[in-house]
Amino acid sequence: MMPAAAAPALLHLERVSRTYDGGRIVALRDVTLSIHLGEFIAVHGQSGSGKSTLINLLSGIEIPTSGVVSFEHLVSPSAAAWTALRGRRIGIVFQDFNLLPTLTAAENVEISMFGQPGGAAVRRGRALALLEDMGIAHRSGLRPQELSGGERRRAGIARGLANRPEILLADEPTSNLDSATGQAIIDLLFDLHQRGHGMTMVIVSHDPALIARCSRRIRLLDGAIVEDTSTVPAWRPAA
Ligand SMILES: Nc1ncnc2c1ncn2[C@@H]1O[C@H](COP(=O)(O)OP(=O)(O)OP(=O)(O)O)[C@@H](O)[C@H]1O
Numbered sequence: 001m002m003p004a005a006a007a008p009a010l011l012h013l014e015r016v017s018r019t020y021d022g023g024r025i026v027a028l029r030d031v032t033l034s035i036h037l038g039e040f041i042a043v044h045g046q047s048g049s050g051k052s053t054l055i056n057l058l059s060g061i062e063i064p065t066s067g068v069v070s071f072e073h074l075v076s077p078s079a080a081a082w083t084a085l086r087g088r089r090i091g092i093v094f095q096d097f098n099l100l101p102t103l104t105a106a107e108n109v110e111i112s113m114f115g116q117p118g119g120a121a122v123r124r125g126r127a128l129a130l131l132e133d134m135g136i137a138h139r140s141g142l143r144p145q146e147l148s149g150g151e152r153r154r155a156g157i158a159r160g161l162a163n164r165p166e167i168l169l170a171d172e173p174t175s176n177l178d179s180a181t182g183q184a185i186i187d188l189l190f191d192l193h194q195r196g197h198g199m200t201m202v203i204v205s206h207d208p209a210l211i212a213r214c215s216r217r218i219r220l221l222d223g224a225i226v227e228d229t230s231t232v233p234a235w236r237p238a239a
């Protein structure tokens, strides 16, 4: 009897490299990595080691120079397929916020919900609830330039969660936050991970307390993985 095919990884990178400037800058170097449903992964490493590049490849915002990225059974998703995945299944918290300057904090959160059921009132209600969770509901009507760095960060986290993603890719979500607010955000991420079906988390962080709590830690150095505490072998797409 044939053994049952192993379930695919949620996300898989097979020998992925990303270079810039005609190959002179190597941001990510020959990375093979499987991310499984329900993991809580910390990605760490010094500045310039490739953390943001990795996050951008996992969300399809960047395309590898060589190697293959898969999402479940989708091997090298098209640009349209990545857009659909970002609309419905992947949430992203950007390192530099990426908030639209002409929209209020609430509107910035609402635009993540256009792929979801519900009308304008539902979107507004959910945006305000998320901003409330982040402690900035009273700032919901302000535009990004009227918010502090920490408030922008929190608006960016609210937006990343707005589409109820199955996997959240968060690039330094607790930087620019005071320690109490940072801790509250970390607790919220762990709560989302543990609650219900459990959100899969990939969090870039320098925070030793957050890194220590994660079930898996990946360290990058010069674009390569130099440490991965996973005990599960990498999943391989069928040849
Ligand atoms: N669009 C780009 N063009 C040229 N070089 C780039 C580009 N994006 C990233 N790089 C380079 O790739 C390397 C990795 O960058 P990346 O932003 O992934 O690092 P990082 O680990 O996120 O750093 P930090 O902790 O400072 O955010 C760096 O040397 C960076 O300068």
Ligand SMILES: [Mg+2]
Pocket: 051, 052, 053, 095, 171
């Ligand atoms: Mg970065």
